[in-house]
Amino acid sequence: DVKVTQSSRYLVKRTGEKVFLECVQDMDHENMFWYRQDPGLGLRLIYFSYDVKMKEKGDIPEGYSVSREKKERFSLILESASTNQTSMYLCASSHKGDRPNYGYTFGSGTRLTVV
Amino acid sequence: TQLLEQSPQFLSIQEGENLTVYCNSSSVFSSLQWYRQEPGxxxxxxxxxxxxxxxxxxxxxxxxxxxxxKDSSLHITAAQPGDTGLYLCAGARETGNQFYFGTGTSLTVIP
Structure with missing residues (x-):
């Protein structure tokens, strides 16, 4: 069963901590994405990557960075966690190429609470 | 500004009823997708x-x-409690590999 795996379902971190959210996919997808989901705001794109060692800013990159050293792994880093980064974080992947025929495969999400 | 607007935002109906969810935009999309998300x-x-x-x-x-x-609709006939969830539409523009998501419709089907 193909899937996207996020390392943690729930995390509680303190303000100012450096936080790593890991995402691994086993579908050989080229594209990987990090979203955050907040009530009333929907899914907002933080960063995405179309290839190894490649990254692009999404709509809300401030306070975040990413790393993609291997094709299957895409990490989201909160450099100094703040309470306004409390959210549900969703990782997704997709094939590059024949775009209309491929959708995103999402992970189960990481619910991060910053206290 | 949201590229895709969904309506209604919340919907609570009885089992067996029909419903329609709408996804609208002023932009043209090369493809559009619908997702369902269950809590957690x-x-x-x-x-x-x-x-x-x-x-x-x-x-x-x-x-x-x-x-x-520019728009899409999702119609559910004879809704069942298992249909409960958040329904999201997502559109892809002519260029790029990114999908733009709507704000979602939260559906509750009451037994």
């Missing part, structure tokens, strides 16, 4: 529509892509 889980892809006017059926769910490829 990531969204799961239901369908992709790519041709203006296209209609796809998935059991009791009917999806339609507008003729101008």
């Amino acid at each position: 889980e990531g969204p799961v892809l239901l369908v992709t529509v790519v041709t203006g006017g296209e209609v796809k059926k998935l059991k009791r769910l009917t999806f339609q892509f507008g003729d101008a490829r």
Whole structure:
């Protein structure tokens, strides 16, 4: 069963901590994405990557960075966690190429609470 | 500013009723997708529509892509409690590999 795996379902971190959210996919997808989901705001794109060692800013990159050293792994880093980064974080992947025929495969999400 | 607007935002209905969820935009999309998300889980892809006017059926769910490829609808016939969840539409522009998500419709089907 193909899937996207996020390392943690729930995390509680303190303000100012450096936080790593890991995402691994086993579908050989080229594209990987990090979203955050907040009530009333929907899914907002933080960063995405179309290839190894490649990254692009999404709509809300401030306070975040990413790393993609291997094709299957895409990490989201909160450099100094703040309470306004409390959210549900969703990782997704997709094939590059024949775009209309491929959708995103999402992970189960990481619910991060910053206290 | 949200590229895709969904309505209604919340919907609570009795089991057996029919419902329609709308996804609208002023932009043209090369394809549009619908996802369902259950509490505590990531969204799961239901369908992709790519041709203006296209209609796809998935059991009791009917999806339609507008003729101008700016809007879509999801119709559920005889809703069941298992249909409860957050329904998200997502559109892809002519260029790029990114999908733009709507704000979602939260559906509750009461037994």
